[in-house]
Amino acid sequence: PLPLLPPPHPSDCHLAHRILTSLHGARTRPRTPLVASATRAGCGDAPSVLDALVRTILSQNTSDTNSSRAKRGMDRVYGRSDAWALIVAGGRAKLQDAIKCGGLSAVKSKVILNILTQVHARHGEYSLEHLHGVADGEQAMRELLAFDGVGPKTASCVLLFCLGRESFAVDTHVWRISGLLGWRPEGATRDETHAHLERRVPDGDKYGLHVLMVTHGKRCGECRAGGVYKGVCELRTAFDGKGGGVKEEEEEVAGDKLVIKEEG
Structure with missing residues (x-):
């Protein structure tokens, strides 16, 4: 038999994308040219x-x-x-x-x-x-x-x-939620998780799923840092039992790694 590939599978990504869209609305690439904000730093969203x-x-x-x-x-x-x-x-x-x-x-x-x-x-x-x-x-x-x-x-x-390319950035919210959903290889570092999800998340889901996971990680009381699972979050419920306990958050700081304990 063929070896089982580690999650997420394309169907997992599609499901998560649908659930998050229903919760927070669709997130698609802007069709108009980027304009750099004069007041907000943002995260990569500038034309230069x-x-x-x-x-x-x-x-x-x-x-x-x-x-x-x-x-x-x-x-x-x-x-x-x-x-x-x-x-x-x-x-x-x-x-x-x-x-x-x-x-x-x-x-x-x-x-x-x-x-x-x-x-x-x-x-x-x-x-x-x-x-x-x-x-x-x-x-x-x-x-x-x-x-x-x-x-x-x-x-x-x-x-x-x-640059408008298909890439799946793993920030603190994506890192945390990917662990809760069981999408992170056991013991994987932030960089290893990025490489894993870059391969596993379909290109068509990368933009919307990334933005929605960040949004969800900020808004959901069960999925934000320090949140407690109560069985209400539709996303957590859909993947219940697949994720492990996430006790640490790993955040990238100027190319280095700083471990910040945010949960548990």
Whole structure:
């Protein structure tokens, strides 16, 4: 007999997608061109690849509110958050102070400056716009991962939201819910879970399912961090018994791993 492939199976993904759509509404790619928010950092949803990458780094291991405060801090200090030459010329201490309200400013300022320096050294300008023309999503992923401090989650967000490629980013909510549903290989790290789900989730489900899992992870009292299963959540009920107890949350911080205990 053929060996059983580990979950999720395509039917699992389709089911979860349908349930989450019924709970929170459909999530589809915008048909209009991306417009970078002037007030919100976001997570990869900016038309400029380099801007999307830096905004995603600001969003690591913090709330939307705090990452957006950090973005606005850069606006105040440099005139705009994508004034790359001014940011590099100003040095690390200035950038760290500008984004201190977003959390982990010492780490993030170092990573952002390293990326800007590497981008200019490789391409002679502060731009990654060539990635829009790279047809191979795996090649684009490799280029992003080649920057110091960029991990799979950050690169995947840029691919999914900025470049419009099919990629399944594993943030703290997707990580937690995938464990609750039994979609995570036992003992798998965040990066291993990303690689697993990237293979197992059908391309047609990747955008909507990712966005909906994040939404559900924030809103559902049983699936959010510290939530207690009471048998009410339709998603948890549909996959009841398949997931294990999730006692830890693993969050990516500028390419490194920081374990933060949020449950149990």
